[in-house]
Each structure stands twice: as structure tokens, then as C-alpha cells.
Amino acid sequence: MQSILYPGGIPLWRNVVFIQWAIQIVSAVVVIAIVSGFIVNVANEIQDREIPFGFSFLDEAAQIPIGESVIQYEPSNSYLYGFTVAALNTIKASVLGVITATILGIIIGVSRLSRNWLLSRIALVYIETFRNIPLLIQLLFWFLIILELPNVREGYVFFDAFYLNNSGFYLPWASPLGGFWPWAILSIAGLIAAIFAFNFLSKREIETGQPSYPIVAGFAIFILVTIIGLLIFSPLDIVVPERQEGPFGRLQGGARLTGSFFALLIGLVVYTSAFIAEIVRAGIQAVNRGQTEAARSLGLNTNAGLRYVIFPQALRVIIPPLISQYLNLTKNSSLAAAIGYPDLVSVTTTMTQIAPAISLIGMVMVTYLAMSLFYSLVGNIYNRITRYAGVG
């Protein structure tokens, strides 16, 4: 008795090791109890109140219209296929939004730090305006602006190729012809050659000290090969939107970004880029001023100082919150439902009128979770690659 309550001469209630173990065990029991209670309760409710649940509906015809889709869709397609179409719409908005918002955010963030007073003020006003107005309001704003545009017949035309009107934004698009695959393969070969040349010339520049212009050479090779391929294989049929004959003046050919999607993309990009700009600014400012001074006192000019000293350090600060903005953008794209873009939430909400809601919402949650985890994974991999000794 004595030895169990007093191991090593310390009473149990004062023994740090025992206390830590006890807390772990007690909290594990509590968590398991709550979670299993919840699951049992839900299962019972579903059974007792005959709430539909299950996934057998996925094979049935969805019978709902989806306004636009990346892949071909008919209402007679199955629920699972409809769900995939909606998920692809969300992914399309997310990926395009992430890329555009990153580019815009970096430009604005760097402008914010510019010594040019006017530029830095414009960036400040942009940031403070767009990150402080709720996104839903902004989406409605852009959507209403597009709705108020002139109709197809009277809308704006740029360079006889781009059309902006209340049914969306029309732009030239290329569709593949017979020579597409040979051209694609040649272009990929050109890209590989360009990367190879870039690596070779970078290495040469470092080994010999002679300026070897690896970036210029890489781009030149890739662009040259691609253009030569275009001339040889004529792989793409570039279709410019054209006005049809007739009273409505409809546009045909090319690609169309619907008003909903266009408004969603602008809203997400403008809103998120304001946050990204702040992250970029903070990241650059987080690098100690002494680093710039050291670079300058070694004779590195501004560009070289930014490239070799400031950016590598700033990126480490920027990447984690940047990834978190990507997640936000992806999740925020669910507000698309408010302006009629058939994203995952909008489409599945329609589906729940017939299909079991709990199952669908569960699938939606898992899909968003998967997308978010994917972005996180990419960010974590980047962080691991760029980690250096002695710090974090």
C-alpha cells in the first residue's frame, strides 16, 4: 500500500509524472465519451425520425440543371457526376483565384513599400478599402455592376475580340486540332530543354563568375520551341467570339466567363489580394533592416540585395499566412451561391431538396477539407525545403 501511493517516496498527488499521465487519461476518456455519445445520438435520431441517410442516391439521375460546367453535364447524369461537376466549378474558381490574387497581392504589397508616395498611397487605399468591406457585399456589388452592363447587342468590345456585357465576358479561346499532341509534346520537350539550359547556365555563372543570363536563355528557348511548333503543326484553332446574324446579336465562339463567375472571380481576387498584399508587406518588413544595410555595404545593388538576401528570408515569413489566405479564398468561394454561380455549396443545396441532406453536407465538408489540406501540404513541403539550420 505504502509503495503504490508513495512511489519513490513522493505522494502520488504531488508526483509530476503521475499527474501528467492522469490528466492525459482523464481527457482521453472525456473526449471519447462525448464523441461516441454524439455519434450514438445522431444514429438513433436518424433511425427514430426516419431521416434519410446513406449514399445509394449517388447513382440516381440528379435531374437538376447546372448553369455552367468544366466538363459536359446533362440533368440525366447521376448525383455523383453532378457533385463532381460542382466540385470542379469550385476548384476552377479557387485555382484561378489563388493564382490571380497572389500576383496582384505581391504587386500591391510591394507598391505599398515603394518610396513613390503616390504609388504607396494608392496601394494603401486599395488594401484598406477591400479588406474592410464584407466579401458578400463585394460579390453582390460586382455582380450588380455586371447585371447593369449593356446587353449583348450593345455591350463593350475591345480589339474586336473581347466582349463585356451583362451576360459575361467573352474572350478568344483556342481549341485543339490534329497537330495538338505533337505540338504539346514538342513544347514539353522545349520546357525540359529550357530548364536544363537554365540549370546549366546558372551553374556556369556560379562556377566561372561570367554572367550567363540563365533566365533569359531559359525563356528564349521555351518560347522559340513553342513558336516553331505552332508554325510546323498548326495545332490550335484560335476562335475569336463573333456576332451572329439576327436580332439578338448573340456571340458565338471563343470562351465565355459567365457574369456570375466573372463577378465571383473579381470579388475573391480583389478581396484576397488586399490581405496577401499586407502579408507580403509584413514579410518584407519582418526582415531586419540590418540585412539590407549589410547587403548594400557589400556592394550588392538593390535588385541583388532583394533577390539573394531579402526575399529568401521574407518568403519564410510570408508562406504560412499566404497558404492560410488560399484556404480562405477556397472556403469563401462558397459565397458563390449568393450570385448564382453553381459551386459546390450552391449545387448540393439544390440537391438536398430530394437527396439526403446529411450525406451531401458531409460530402461537401470532406471535399473542402481535402482541398484545404492539399494547399497546406504544398505549403508545408515548401517550408521543409527552405528550412535552414539553427532557425525554426
Next chain:
Amino acid sequence: MTTSLEETTVTNPDIRNIPLEDRDDIIVCENVFKWFGNFCAVNDVTMSVKRGEVVVIFGPSGSGKSTFIRMINRLEEHQQGKIVVDGIEMTNDLRNLDAIRSEVGMVFQQFNLFPHLSVLGNITLAPQRVRHLPKAEAEDLAMSLLERVGIPEQAEKYPAELSGGQQQRVAIARALAMQPEIMLFDEPTSALDPEMIKEVLDVMRELADTGMTMLCVTHEMGFAREVADRMAMFDEGQLVELGTPDQIFNNPTEDRTKLFLNQIL
């Protein structure tokens, strides 16, 4: 291809045998002013430094001594007066500024090593990117400099893995790798633990012996007495007194110098 120490650093010990008055001026400052807002940080400073001379600059905090040496390589801009470094006048001409910066090395109180680069990377960055030295040559140069400051075995480590004294010695090697004519030291030992001060001062002493022109802002009066050719006392932005260590320590003419030396010695 190996590079010997003589080639890699400006070593001109013979110049120490030429009397100061027979050497040419490498730095000339005439009536230099600098304001931060309404505060006059450097107030009408006129002084020149001879080639191969070691000048220790001291004085109370906020006296403008750091600002003054930071103007020698244009980390701070002077707003009035004239600064000429090795025959090149400091103007807004970018070409002059780049020429001066690569001739003047600087060592900071907080080391300012690049944390994302190894010790070797820190030292080879500027020679490779500014002087376009081949990698192998730059690395040979870096290794010979690391040997000179006594830590060749740390070449592959990162700054955060080194002690303060070691970091400062890497910083000195990094500045020397650009083969400067002039070295500026801005309180190089102030951020160091006492036991590490000596290792840094030893490197600086050795550097002075090679004939390097050095401007050191420091409170290490033992170092000043032993190494400095002249000492400059700054107070409230003004150059109060300039003289040999002997004059400054034994016969200071200005009351402010006497007062300050009494406080710190």
C-alpha cells in the same frame, strides 16, 4: 587555382612605416552636416583620414559617431558638405556610390550575417554576385579569410549555430572578401559577451597591422590606446577633439573629453 592571402586581401604592412604626414588622404570630409528632422546628428564635421591609418571614434551615445561612419559608405546620406573617399566624391551618382561601396567594408554591432546562408555562403555571396568571381576562387578566398580570422572549421555551419564572437569574425571575413581599401567598424564588440570581445579585437589588431585603413567606433579604450593612430571624440554631433591616443589620454584639451574619459575609465 589557389589564391594566396596576399592576393586576397589588401595587405600593405609597409605603409605602417611611412610617417602619417607623408601619406595621402583616403577619406576627406569637409563641413559635413546631417539632420534627422530637427535633430542635428552630425554638425559641421571636418576631418581626413590617411591611407593605412587607424582612427578610433568615441564619445557618449547619441553623439553622432555611428551616423558619421555610416555616411562614409552612404548608409546615411550627408545633407551638406563634401565627402571624398579614395578620390571619388560622394554624390547622388549611382556609379560613384557602387564604386565606393565595394571599396569600403563595414562591420556592424549586430553582425547582420545572412541567416539563410552558411558561413561560406555569407562570405562568397558578394564576391560572386558583384565581382563575378568563379565559385572555386570565391571559396578559396573565403577559406583563406576564415583561416585568417581563426574559424575555418565553421565554414559549413549557419550563423545561428555560432557564438557571437564567431559570428562577428565571420562578418569581418565577409567584409574583407570584397577586398576593401577601408574598413568601418560600428561598435563591433558592443553586442558581445565579455569573454568574446578579445577574439574579435585580436582579429582587428591583426588587420590594422596589415596596413588596412580602419575607422572604428568603439568603447574599447585599451584597444584604442594600443592600435589607434588617432582618436576622435564626438559629442552632440560635433568633432570635439582629434589627436593621438597619447594626447587624448594624457593631455586632453577639451573639458568634454576629460569628463567623458573620467566617466568611462
